[in-house]
Amino acid sequence: MSIHISHITRLDQSGHKHILDAISLTVEEGEFVALIGPSGAGKTSLLRVIAGLDQIEKGEISFDGQHVEALPPQERNIGFVFQNYALFPHMNVADNISFGLRLLPARSRPSKKEINQKVLKLLELMHLPHIADSYPHRLSGGQKQRVALARALATQPKVLLLDEPFAALDPLVRKNIRRWLRNLHTELGLTTILVTHDQSEAIEIADRLVVMQNGKITQTGHPHLLDTKPATTFIMEFMGETLTFPCSIKHNLVVPNNPSLLPFAAAVPEGPAEAMIRPYEIALVPGEGQARISRYEHRGEHLYLEIETEKDPLSIRIPYTAQTLPSGPIGIDISSARLFRNGHYLEETSQTGNTLVYSI
Known part of the structure; x- marks a missing residue:
């Protein structure tokens, strides 16, 4: 029925x-x-x-x-x-x-x-x-x-x-x-x-x-x-653990305010925004920035990392592998983040060139 x-x-x-x-x-x-x-x-x-x-x-x-x-x-x-x-x-x-x-x-x-x-x-x-x-x-x-x-x-x-x-x-x-x-x-x-x-x-x-x-x-x-x-940002946070980073968008490039976080491409309207990401979606890029791992702990299938950045410290988790963690400087890749402005999701530009902003 x-x-x-x-x-x-x-x-x-x-x-x-x-x-x-x-x-x-x-x-x-x-x-x-x-x-x-x-x-x-x-x-x-x-x-x-x-x-x-x-x-x-x-x-x-x-x-x-x-x-x-x-x-x-x-x-x-x-x-x-x-x-x-x-x-x-x-x-x-x-x-x-x-x-x-x-x-x-x-x-x-x-x-x-x-x-x-x-x-x-x-x-x-x-x-x-x-x-x-x-x-x-x-x-x-x-x-x-x-x-x-x-x-x-x-x-x-x-x-x-x-x-x-x-x-x-x-x-x-x-x-x-x-x-x-x-x-x-x-x-x-x-x-x-x-x-x-x-x-x-x-x-x-x-x-x-x-x-x-x-x-x-x-x-x-x-x-x-x-x-x-x-x-909305509420739904993003309600659906699971979330990290939020302020950023600015210009010429289809997202630049986080924290310089330890690497810029990434996104075809969305220019202006200030929030990048929101799950902790396990973050990737570490050796030699690409000035952040460093200060502490780590192995729990089950994940490694829990404490990272010192050029601004605030960051806690993340990544899938556990047998690979050695980088001991030198690293960049932090948040390119899997969702982008929001004024609490609403920013939809990427369509193939026809028309920018769509998700609204409710």
């Missing part, structure tokens, strides 16, 4: 502050989309609006072209998994999973035998066939997560909404569960929207990322696009 959201606006209780500010988004059938951004960005609010749990002041929501703004949650054919799982402690696992089925109107409610069969099938799908009679307090975090997913899937929804579903899990279980969830999404042909504050998690599991900030969508796209061409 496809989801189309058009100019959704939601205000806080005061009626003055925007929680969601004219949000528009389309999620295609079978797509796995991750909503990412800092706390307070509006991610969970958008998910709850799609589910029908929160009301909107303006805008439209449609599923497969059919408007659903006026429909209650139970009529939207969605499955919702909350951050705290929301399992009923007084019910065993089988009863938790079958809860939604037993609430269906009599005309569409399966028989007791059919409900039991469906519960067993879902437990098999979740790789939990042995815990039907267990109660939530006896389950591990990963088991609770899968039971919550089974309950959300029991009514055979076409859309699955997940609100920080892995937040309470330890890192190893978290990694295994999200891979399993991605496979489940594909196997069942679901349309899935995940809310997470963990960009690495979103990159691993989602087809497309939607970055939110202050109740607005700032950029959407494949993870590679958001990393290589982030629309």
Whole structure:
């Protein structure tokens, strides 16, 4: 099922502050989309609006072209998994999973035998066939997560909404569960929207990322696009560790203010700019500058380096190899940097000679 959201606006209780500010988004059938951004960005609010749990002041929501703004949650054919799982402690696992089925109107409610069969099938799908009679307090975090997913899937929804579903899990279980969830999404042909504050998690599991900030969508796209061409400095920093260097651009040459950093070519508009780069993208060029390595430490697959430059000291990491580090002066190559002006990405000149500046 496809989801189309058009100019959704939601205000806080005061009626003055925007929680969601004219949000528009389309999620295609079978797509796995991750909503990412800092706390307070509006991610969970958008998910709850799609589910029908929160009301909107303006805008439209449609599923497969059919408007659903006026429909209650139970009529939207969605499955919702909350951050705290929301399992009923007084019910065993089988009863938790079958809860939604037993609430269906009599005309569409399966028989007791059919409900039991469906519960067993879902437990098999979740790789939990042995815990039907267990109660939530006896389950591990990963088991609770899968039971919550089974309950959300029991009514055979076409859309699955997940609100920080892995937040309470330890890192190893978290990694295994999200891979399993991605496979489940594909196997069942679901349309899935995940809310997470963990960009690495979103990159691993989602087809497309939607970055939110202050109740607005700032950029959407494949993870590679958001990393290589982030629309704003905020997105660049949110997507991973970043180093920032002021520079000036003239005649298609980027000249960092720090003379230890080597100039590099870029066909972008002239003027002051910021060059932003991941620490592991920096390269060292022996004999090309006046910087020197003052300290290094080997950790796993990387070398962590402290470098004295002609201005401020610099901390970077580079892939570990058996090669000897240069002991003499070095230049610092930041030619893989993204360039920004006034907080916005500078697009390189197109082949037709027209300069494009990315705007939002």
